[in-house]
Amino acid sequence: xxxxxxxxxxxxxxxxxxxxxxxxxxxxxxxxxxxxxxxxxxxxxxxxxxxxxxxxxxxxxxxxxxxxxxxxxxxxxxxxxxxxxxxxxxxxxxxxxxxxxxxxxxxxxxxxxxxxxxxxxxxxxxxxxxxxxxxxxxxxxxxxxxxxxxxxxxxxxxxxxxxxxxxxxxxxxxxxxxxxxxxxxxxxxxxxxxxxxxxxxxxxxxxxxxxxxxxxxxxxxxxxxxxxxxxxxxxxxxxxxxxxxxxxxxxxxxxxxxxxxxxxxxxxxxxxxxxxxxxxxxxxxxxxxxxxxxxxxxxxxxxxxxxx
Amino acid sequence: xxxxxxxxxxxxxxxxxxxxxxxxxxxxxxxxxxxxxxxxxxxxxxxxxxxxxxxxxxxxxxxxxxxxxxxxxxxxxxxxxxxxxxxxxxxxxxxxxxxxxxxxxxxxxxxxxxxxxxxxxxxxxxxxxxxxxxxxxxxxxxxxxxxxxxxxxxxxxxxxxxxxxxxxxxxxxxxxxxxxxxxxxxxxxxxxxxxxxxxxxxxxxxxxxxxxxxxxxxxxxxxxxxxxxxxxxxxxxxxxxxxxxxxxxxxxxxxxxxxxxxxxxxxxxxxxxxxxxxxxxxxx
Numbered sequence: 001x002x003x004x005x006x007x008x009x010x011x012x013x014x015x016x017x018x019x020x021x022x023x024x025x026x027x028x029x030x031x032x033x034x035x036x037x038x039x040x041x042x043x044x045x046x047x048x049x050x051x052x053x054x055x056x057x058x059x060x061x062x063x064x065x066x067x068x069x070x071x072x073x074x075x076x077x078x079x080x081x082x083x084x085x086x087x088x089x090x091x092x093x094x095x096x097x098x099x100x101x102x103x104x105x106x107x108x109x110x111x112x113x114x115x116x117x118x119x120x121x122x123x124x125x126x127x128x129x130x131x132x133x134x135x136x137x138x139x140x141x142x143x144x145x146x147x148x149x150x151x152x153x154x155x156x157x158x159x160x161x162x163x164x165x166x167x168x169x170x171x172x173x174x175x176x177x178x179x180x181x182x183x184x185x186x187x188x189x190x191x192x193x194x195x196x197x198x199x200x201x202x203x204x205x206x207x208x209x210x211x212x213x214x215x216x217x218x219x220x221x222x223x224x225x226x227x228x229x230x231x232x233x234x235x236x237x238x239x240x241x242x243x244x245x246x247x248x249x250x251x252x253x254x255x256x257x258x259x260x261x262x263x264x265x266x267x268x269x270x271x272x273x274x275x276x277x278x279x280x281x282x283x284x285x286x287x288x289x290x291x292x293x294x295x296x297x298x299x300x301x302x303x304x305x306x307x308x
Numbered sequence: 309x310x311x312x313x314x315x316x317x318x319x320x321x322x323x324x325x326x327x328x329x330x331x332x333x334x335x336x337x338x339x340x341x342x343x344x345x346x347x348x349x350x351x352x353x354x355x356x357x358x359x360x361x362x363x364x365x366x367x368x369x370x371x372x373x374x375x376x377x378x379x380x381x382x383x384x385x386x387x388x389x390x391x392x393x394x395x396x397x398x399x400x401x402x403x404x405x406x407x408x409x410x411x412x413x414x415x416x417x418x419x420x421x422x423x424x425x426x427x428x429x430x431x432x433x434x435x436x437x438x439x440x441x442x443x444x445x446x447x448x449x450x451x452x453x454x455x456x457x458x459x460x461x462x463x464x465x466x467x468x469x470x471x472x473x474x475x476x477x478x479x480x481x482x483x484x485x486x487x488x489x490x491x492x493x494x495x496x497x498x499x500x501x502x503x504x505x506x507x508x509x510x511x512x513x514x515x516x517x518x519x520x521x522x523x524x525x526x527x528x529x530x531x532x533x534x535x536x537x538x539x540x541x542x543x544x545x546x547x548x549x550x551x552x553x554x555x556x557x558x559x560x561x562x563x564x565x566x567x568x569x570x571x572x573x574x575x576x577x578x579x580x581x582x583x584x585x586x587x588x589x590x591x592x
Contacts, residue, residue: 029549033547033549036309037309037547049551058554061568063554064542064544064552064553066356070356071544073544075552078554270356273545276547
């Protein structure tokens with residue numbers, strides 16, 4: 001099925017998407033893994049597994065544990081590295097007509113810039129997503145993303161180094177997400193995506209050890225959706241740049257919640273694991289909703305929350 | 309890889325805590341011995357993730373059965389599905405046993421030589437991933453000896469003892485409590501067998517608890533017998549994207565990337581000698 005519903009097209013930081021449905025970083029591999037399962041040409045876009053300048057091994061197992069309504073992960077950003085992505089994955093991805101967002105990670109500001117510089121050479125990347133919110137690393141990631149000043153400093157450097165629009169992915173593990181968002185937008189971010197996972201922990205009472213070798217992990221899945229919707233709503237009222245909503249989306253109705261709260265597009269994460277065709281179902285569901293509710297264009301729903 | 313919804317033909321308890329789930333599909337599902345499926349009751353919202361179950365037997369091109377132990381929330385939910393119920397399935401997954409032994413072998417002649425003798429070692433519900441293998445080995449005229457260990461006679465029955473017996477292959481049984489066969493672990497008679505020269509020209513196929521496979525790998529290395537192990541790990545997706553199910557492996561080159569492999573797509577069958585058994589022991 002290659003027909004695209006024109007009512008679903010959206011634009012983020014100058015990048016037009018066929019629809020607002022994006023595969024979330026860390027749950028969509030390098031995109032190609034889904035080629036057998038979904039029609040990638042129908043997808044709005046996807047964000048790659050976090051790419052670092054050099055390949056990373058990730059954390060020792062166990063790396064995941066299921067919780068009620070979600071799961072904890074502490075993968076530790078195992079990835080093939082920015083160079084291998086450019087050389088091995090991008091040429092194959094060019095066969096597909098979908099937007100490719102390269103999620104970028106580093107242990108230091110310099111690492112991030114090095115990864116972006118490598119990725120700048122790669123044709124067919126539409127935007128970067130700065131991962132300053134991964135909770136499963138001792139340096140970089142959330143360490144930068146928890147401090148508005150550190151996040152702003154890195155955003156500014158990344159924006160300067162980047163040849164493409166810059167999305168910054170926010171951590172929910174902060175006291176004031178709006179303060180963080182303002183600092184990052186002030187430093188030049190073109191778009192914000194939120195939320196990354198919430199730091200959590202699970203303990204095996206028989207061994208009295210954490211169930212994850214890393215100790216803590218990032219909580220994702222439907223359990224975190226209300227928190228994500230609230231944060232998107234809060235940030236949308238604070239900043240002018242477009243927002244990508246992410247956190248526990250598993251259906252078109254879930255996606256619509258985020259859009260009404262103020263997100264221009266959405267990312268689908270954990271649901272890809274247990275429902276590999278979920279992105280297609282959400283796209284179809286959004287089309288159905290627009291038709292049934294006589295919404296001429298989905299963008300008219302963005303930030304349409306009625307509070308009175 | 310097929311993502312579909314299957315119909316439950318039956319979901320029968322063999323002994324308490326062990327069941328056989330038989331699913332019918334609307335299309336042919338080509339499977340190899342040792343592959344697995346990610347399964348979950350259709351429209352089940354909790355638990356969220358599908359469960360990886362070994363494909364026990366192909367009853368026909370469109371009918372597969374799964375032998376499983378009810379261990380946690382996922383298998384508990386599966387155990388509740390009644391006949392005519394529906395199951396979401398992603399399959400076939402993993403490399404399977406013979407794919408690996410063929411893929412890595414040299415020329416065809418070497419490969420034939422290699423498969424002349426097979427030693428299959430199954431512990432507990434690990435039996436679920438070896439029944440098809442034993443069947444294929446015996447059909448290909450490979451001299452096959454099965455070593456099967458379980459905690460008790462009851463567990464052995466739950467883990468498909470009758471089906472293994474039906475193959476009419478040499479079968480050495482052990483139970484931890486001595487209620488059936490030799491008392492103790494299955495690795496004891498395996499070691500005797502190899503000491504007596506039973507491992508010459510053989511490949512060992514092992515599936516069972518981590519400690520069992522680790523010991524089998526040690527014994528195999530000691531007697532210089534090739535050993536393949538089918539591993540299990542908690543899986544988020546089953547098709548390579550979550551990178552949650554990794555095992556630590558020995559690898560060449562600089563420390564770092566390459567230290568871990570995914571059980572779902574790089575395995576689940578691995579050459580036993582590449583696994584860093586001591587590292588992953590924590591997870592099992």
